[in-house]
Every structure is written in C-alpha cells, then in structure tokens.
Amino acid sequence: xxxxxxxxxxxxxxxxxxxxxxxxxxxxxxxxxxxxxxxxxxxxxxxxxxxxxxxxxxxxxxxxxxxxxxxxxxxxxxxxxxxxxxxxxxxxxxxxxxxxxxxxxxxxxxxxxxxxxxxxxxxxxxxxxxxxxxxxxxxxxxxxxxxxxxxxxxxxxxxxxxxxxxxxxxxxxxxxxxxxxxxxxxxxxxxxxxxxxxxxxxxxxxxxxxxxxxx
Amino acid sequence: xxxxxxxxxxxxxxxxxxxxxxxxxxxxxxxxxxxxxxxxxxxxxxxxxxxxxxxxxxxxxxxxxxxxxxxxxxxxxxxxxxxxxxxxxxxxxxxxxxxxxxxxxxxxxxxxxxxxxxxxxxxxxxxxxxxxxxxxxxxxxxxxxxxxxxxxxxxxxxxxxxxxxxxxxxxxxxxxxxxxxxxxxxxxxxxxxxxxxxxxxxxxxxxxxxxxxxxxxxxxxxxxxxxxxxxxxxxxxxxxxxxxxxxxxxxxxxxxxxxxxxxxxxxxxxxxxxxxxxxxxxxxxxxxxxxxxxxxxxxxxxxxxxxxxxxxxxxxxxxxxxxxxxxxxxxxxxxxxxxxxxx
Numbered sequence: 001x002x003x004x005x006x007x008x009x010x011x012x013x014x015x016x017x018x019x020x021x022x023x024x025x026x027x028x029x030x031x032x033x034x035x036x037x038x039x040x041x042x043x044x045x046x047x048x049x050x051x052x053x054x055x056x057x058x059x060x061x062x063x064x065x066x067x068x069x070x071x072x073x074x075x076x077x078x079x080x081x082x083x084x085x086x087x088x089x090x091x092x093x094x095x096x097x098x099x100x101x102x103x104x105x106x107x108x109x110x111x112x113x114x115x116x117x118x119x120x121x122x123x124x125x126x127x128x129x130x131x132x133x134x135x136x137x138x139x140x141x142x143x144x145x146x147x148x149x150x151x152x153x154x155x156x157x158x159x160x161x162x163x164x165x166x167x168x169x170x171x172x173x174x175x176x177x178x179x180x181x182x183x184x185x186x187x188x189x190x191x192x193x194x195x196x197x198x199x200x201x202x203x204x205x206x207x208x209x210x211x212x213x214x215x
Numbered sequence: 216x217x218x219x220x221x222x223x224x225x226x227x228x229x230x231x232x233x234x235x236x237x238x239x240x241x242x243x244x245x246x247x248x249x250x251x252x253x254x255x256x257x258x259x260x261x262x263x264x265x266x267x268x269x270x271x272x273x274x275x276x277x278x279x280x281x282x283x284x285x286x287x288x289x290x291x292x293x294x295x296x297x298x299x300x301x302x303x304x305x306x307x308x309x310x311x312x313x314x315x316x317x318x319x320x321x322x323x324x325x326x327x328x329x330x331x332x333x334x335x336x337x338x339x340x341x342x343x344x345x346x347x348x349x350x351x352x353x354x355x356x357x358x359x360x361x362x363x364x365x366x367x368x369x370x371x372x373x374x375x376x377x378x379x380x381x382x383x384x385x386x387x388x389x390x391x392x393x394x395x396x397x398x399x400x401x402x403x404x405x406x407x408x409x410x411x412x413x414x415x416x417x418x419x420x421x422x423x424x425x426x427x428x429x430x431x432x433x434x435x436x437x438x439x440x441x442x443x444x445x446x447x448x449x450x451x452x453x454x455x456x457x458x459x460x461x462x463x464x465x466x467x468x469x470x471x472x473x474x475x476x477x478x479x480x481x482x483x484x485x486x487x488x489x490x491x492x493x494x495x496x497x498x499x500x501x502x503x504x505x506x507x508x509x510x511x512x513x514x515x516x517x518x519x520x521x522x523x524x525x526x527x528x529x530x531x532x533x534x535x536x537x538x539x540x541x542x543x544x545x546x547x548x549x550x551x552x553x554x555x556x557x558x
Contacts, residue, residue, distance in 0.1 A: 013450055037453030047445035048301045051557045052499050064441050064452045070502060071437040099557045117452070 002174060003157040004125055010155070011042045011123045023121065037065035041117035043110045043124040043156075051099035055109050058098060059084055062116030084115040087146060104135035111142065115150070122146075124156035128163075136160055140167050161193070162210040184209070222496050222503045229510035233283070236517035240282065241275045243526045274411070277418050278520065281410045284418070284425050285478050286488075286516025288470040290508040291432055293485030298439050298501070299463045300373050303558040306486035307471035310372070310464065311355045311379030313480040316472070317406065318383040319351025320344055324402045325394040341412065344405065345476045352472035355379050356464070363460060369446060372460075407533030408479035410520055417477055424473035431466035432505060435459060439501040483538045484519075487546050488512045494549045515542065 008014035010021060012028050021028040023039055031039065041062070049058070062084070063077040073081070085094055088108050098106060107127060114122045127143070128136040143154050144167045158164055164171060165184045173180045173192055180192045187193055194204040197211075205212045242253050248271065252263045256271045292307035300309070308314070323343055362375045391399055413421070438459045441449045450456050474481065489504070492511045498504060515538075523537040550556055 011451060013447055033450075033453040033455055037451065040451070042448070042451045044447055044451075047448055049445055049448070050301070050443040050499055052493075052497075053443060057499065058444070061441060061444055061448075061452070064437065064454075067437070069434070069437060071440055097557075 006174070007042075007123055007125050007155070007157055011040050012036050013042065034065055037117070037119075039119050040121050040123060041114040041119040043107075043114050043122065043127055045107075045126055045129055049098065052097060054097050055090060055094045055101070056081065056085070058109055059090075059094075059113045059116050062113040062118075065117065080118055081116050084112040087115055087149065088112040088142065103130045104132075104138065107131065107135075107139055108142070111139070111146075115146065115152075119152070121153045121155065124154070126157050126159070128158055128160055136163060140164070143167075161196075165193075165209055222498060222507070225496055226503075226506055226510065229507060229514065233510050233514050233517070236514055236521070237279050237283065240279050240517050240521055241271065243521055244270070244275060244524055245529045245531075246270055273415075277413050277415055278411045279517065280418050281413045281421070281478060282516040282520045283513040284421050285410065285474045285481060286484055286512035286514070287509040288425050288428060288474050288512070289481060289485035290488035290492075290512025290515075291429060291505060292467040292470040293487075294489040294501075294504060294508050295432060295435075295439070295463050295467050296485075297489055297558075298442055299460065300369060301442070301445065301558075302373065303490070303556075304486070305373070307467060308380075308480070308485070309376045310359050310467065310471075311376040311383070312352045312468060312471050313475050314380040314383040315351035315353070315355030316348040316475040316480060317351070317387055319347035319349070319354075320405050321387045321390050321402055322351075323347040324405065325390040325398045327398070345417075348476040349472060351383075352468065352475060355383070356468045356472065360461065360464060363464065364457070369460060372464075404533075405479050406535070408481040408535040410478055410516075410534055411531070413477055421473055421477050424469050428466045428469035428473075429505075429509070431462055431469070435462055435466065436501045436505060439463075440499070443499055479535070481538060482535050483542045484512055484515060487542045488515055490546055491515070491542075491549065494553070 005014070005017070009016045010028075012021075012031075016028075023031075028036070053061075059081050060073060060077070063073060063080065064071060066077060067073060085091060088111055090108060090112055093101065093105060093109070098109070101109065111122075111124070111127070114124075124143070127139050131139065140158075140160070140163050143156065146152060147154050147169075168184065170181065170183055171187060173187060173196060175196055180187060180190070182190070182192075188204075188206060188209065193211075196204075200214070202211050202213055204210075241257070242248070242250055246267070248267050252267055253271060255263050256268050257276075289307050293305070296305040296307060296309050297303060299305075358379065359372060359376060363369075363372050366372060391402065394402075438449070438454050441452050441454050442459075444452070446456055449459075471485070488508050488511045492504065492507045495511075496503060496507050519534060519537045519541055522541060523532045523534050525532060
C-alpha cells in the first residue's frame with residue numbers, strides 16, 4: 001500500500017503529496033540536487049539501464065555527484081569504486097557487461113553502485129523481486145552486512161515479510177488502514193502482523209516468527 | 216572508465232582517415248585536376264590555371280567543409296537523441312525539425328505561385344529557402360520545447376515529434392497536390408539535399424551554429440553518461456532532468472536545424488553513425504563517443520559525397536540517396552555479423 005510512493009517521496013525522486021521530509025535535520029526541499037545526491041542513493045528495479053555498460057562503468061556512475069564537469073574519476077573516486085566492488089563481492093564480474101549478468105548479479109551491481117555513491121542513507125525499492133528464494137536471502141543478508149560494515153542506514157521495501165522479520169532492525173508495516181513502526185519483537189507483541197492479511201488463508205505463527213499457510 | 220586510453224589511438228586513426236578523405240574529395244570531380252596543382256592551389260605555392268583555382272577554392276573546398284560540418288553535426292545530434300530517449304531508433308530529426316523545415320520550404324516554393332509571378336521570383340532564392348527552413352524548424356522546436364516543459368515523461372516528446380512530422384507532411388502533400396510540375400520538382404530537388412551550393416559566407420554561418428551546438432553537447436557529456444542509467448537514476452544522482460533535456464534539445468536543434476537550412480534534410484547519417492561508431496569503438500562513455508561520432512560523421516559524409524559525384528562522370532547523384540544507399544547495407548551487415556544487438 002503506497003510503498004513505492006513513500007520511497008520515491010523520501011528519496012526526492014517525486015514531489016511530496018503532503019507533509020515535510022527532512023534528513024539529518026535539513027528539509028529535503030532545501031537540499032540542492034548535488035547535496036541530495038550525496039545524502040541519499042537509490043536502488044530501483046526495471047530501469048532502462050544501458051545493458052552495454054560494464055559492471056565497473058555502471059558502479060563508477062555512482063561517483064557522478066562528486067566528479068568534475070566532465071566526470072573525471074579522482075583517486076578517491078577509484079578507491080570508493082573498488083571498495084564497493086569488494087564489499088559486494090563483485091571482483092569476478094567487474095569486467096563483464098550488464099547483458100551478461102543474471103538478475104541477481106545485476107541487483108548486486110546496482111547495490112554496489114549505490115554504495116559507491118557513498119551516502120549515509122540507501123533506499124531500495126523491492127530489491128528482491130524477480131529473484132529466487134536463495135538470492136532473496138543473499139541480497140537481504142548482504143544489505144544487513146553492509147549496515148554493520150559501512151555504518152549506513154538502509155531502507156527497503158519488500159513483500160518478503162518472513163525474511164525481513166529475521167534481518168531488519170526496524171519495520172514499517174503499511175496496510176490500507178494503518179501504518180505501524182517498530183522492531184520485529186514490538187510488532188509481534190502488538191499483534192500487528194497477524195492483522196495484516198485476511199485470516200482465511202494464512203496466519204502469523206508467533207513461535208516460529210513467520211507466516212504459515214492454514215491447513 | 217578504464218578503457219578510455221585504448222580508444223585514443225583509434226581516434227587518431229580516424230583523424231587521419233578524415234584528412235585523407237577530405238583530400239581525396241578535393242581531388243575528385245568532373246574536371247580532372249592533377250594532384251600537384253591541387254597542392255599548389257591549396258597552399259598557394261605558385262600560380263596555376265585560374266579556372267582550376269576557382270574550382271578548387273570556390274567550389275570543392277567549401278563543399279568539403281560543408282560535408283564535414285553536416286556529417287559531424289548530424290552524427291552528434293543523432294547521438295544526443297539516442298541517449299536522451301534511450302532509443303536506438305532516434306535520430307536528429309525525431310523532434311520533427313526536418314518536417315518543420317520541409318514545411319517552411321514547401322510554403323515558399325509551392326506557395327509562391329499563389330502570391331503571383333513577381334512574388335515568386337523574389338521568394339524563391341537561396342537565402343529565402345534558408346530562412347524559410349530555419350523558421351520552420353524553429354516553429355517546431357518551440358512547440359516541442361513548450362511540450363517538454365509541461366511533460367515529465369521524456370518518451371512523450373518523442374511521440375509529439377512524430378505527430379508534428381505527420382502533420383507537416385500532410386500540409387506539404389496538400390500543397391504539392393495543387394502545385395505545378397516545375398515547383399514540385401524544385402521542392403523535390405531541395406528534399407534530396409545538397410552539399411555543393413554553399414558559398415564561403417554560408418559555410419562560415421553554418422560553422423558558427425555548429426560550434427555552438429557542439430559546445431552545448433560537450434557541456435552535457437557528464438549528464439549524458441548519467442542518463443545511461445535511465446532518468447530516475449540520473450535524477451537521484453543530482454542531474455537536473457528538465458534543464459538537461461532542454462540543453463540537449465537546443466544543441467540538437469542548432470546542429471540539425473542549421474544543417475537542414477543550408478544543405479537540406481540529409482537522411483540516415485545522424486541515425487547510423489553512432490551505431491557504426493559503437494561497432495568500431497565499443498564504449499558508452501560520451502567523452503569518447505562525441506569526438507568519435509564527429510570524426511565518423513565527417514568521414515561518412517565525405518565518402519558519400521565522393522560516391523555521389525560518381526568519379527569519372529559528369530553526373531552528380533543526390534546526396535540523400537547516397538547516404539542511405541551506402542549506409543544502410545553497412546549497418547545491416549555490421550548488425551548481422553554481431554548477431555546480438557544491445558543498446
């Protein structure tokens with residue numbers, strides 16, 4: 001319910017419908033496009049990305065907010081790029097072109113690009129769609145690892161509540177009628193999760209902290 | 216991007232190919248002039264045959280410059296449009312510029328008969344065609360800019376450009392239907408395009424527009440590279456999308472509009488050269504792409520002009536036919552050879 005709208009508003013890609021958004025005590029609309037690009041990076045799916053770009057080229061584009069008028073990469077830029085490549089484990093893929101990659105690999109490359117942008121906040125819109133269960137877990141674990149290793153905040157939208165419950169520090173649950181924010185335990189204790197879906201098919205099992213199909 | 220260095224050598228080769236083609240172009244034509252005399256005339260070494268001197272300095276040399284300016288200008292505007300719209304089928308004329316120019320010229324040539332004989336004589340001169348063509352392009356450009364200021368979606372501009380093309384084509388065909396054969400022929404000859412009719416003064420004016428357009432294109436290089444990720448990513452990387460779009464449209468219009476005004480609507484070069492160059496220099500970096508399409512466009516145009524003169528004969532074929540006749544099979548061959556086309 002309105003996940004994408006929320007994320008797009010938060011990341012400044014879309015004008016806000018109502019209210020005010022601020023980051024690091026500054027209102028989003030007071031930030032210049034350049035500063036905003038150095039504060040929030042995004043990972044979006046299904047964009048018309050040129051598949052001819054090599055992995056390194058794509059990640060290098062994450063440095064655009066820092067480069068000069070023609071986009072020359074400085075020594076620091078190159079360091080940040082190789083740092084991002086190492087963090088996401090892309091050494092073996094960095095010479096490949098995007099059309100040679102699987103969906104999961106491309107997702108990793110896009111995450112590395114956001115890392116290279118070196119922002120305190122990374123916003124991802126459904127980073128796990130089109131991925132199989134293994135790669136969903138892989139991407140989300142990667143995100144978890146990045147929060148601890150790079151000290152960045154990561155906010156993402158997902159339908160994979162079971163996975164999110166296991167990995168996230170805080171969740172925002174959005175339904176048509178209500179919005180709840182809290183840690184997984186808080187949400188479970190408040191019985192928020194069991195009221196998300198109509199109860200005729202699935203139910204929330206507190207013991208295993210996951211949704212189960214009614215038998 | 217790490218591979219940029221390897222392409223420098225290729226660029227240097229392209230520069231030499233272009234110079235060679237330019238010299239070849241000057242030396243070929245319906246009048247045979249020995250190479251030694253051409254050299255003497257070009258570098259004003261010694262007195263030579265006066266009519267040869269005239270042919271070289273007042274006809275062939277301006278034509279070479281026109282070929283270089285039109286080829287490179289169209290190629291750059293084609294590249295700009297392909298990147299802006301993220302569409303391999305885009306070319307310099309997708310905004311409807313050439314349609315606007317055609318309408319302007321058609322109104323002058325074919326509409327002149329409606330204003331009577333004397334008006335027709337005044338109206339149909341070289342300069343009035345240039346002005347009519349520019350005004351036509353400008354009108355379409357203003358309409359596209361107004362639309363682009365209102366629209367958030369870049370793709371819609373592409374469709375609006377196509378609609379303008381259909382509209383103007385319809386008006387032109389109505390005009391053509393009521394026009395006498397002589398006027399019709401004159402209009403059709405204009406639409407064939409021609410490199411050979413430009414005086415030095417006109418070449419100078421054209422090159423001013425060329426420089427301005429290329430300068431704006433160069434100033435957009437960084438944003439063009441960012442646009443390869445799509446507009447949403449570009450916005451998240453700090454690109455001011457509508458301002459950037461405006462600049463790219465202005466650069467394309469300056470280049471394609473002025474070229475159409477002076478040389479007619481030259482087809483194909485703008486669409487094909489960026490693809491040809493990407494086959495030779497497989498890069499996405501506009502820092503390499505822009506100089507290479509400038510050279511590639513100039514080379515292709517010079518080659519087409521040589522072919523159009525049909526060396527050894529007295530006839531000259533329309534340049535517009537040659538660009539497609541040579542260019543289309545080359546692009547088809549390159550794509551078939553590669554089998555996989557990724558844009």
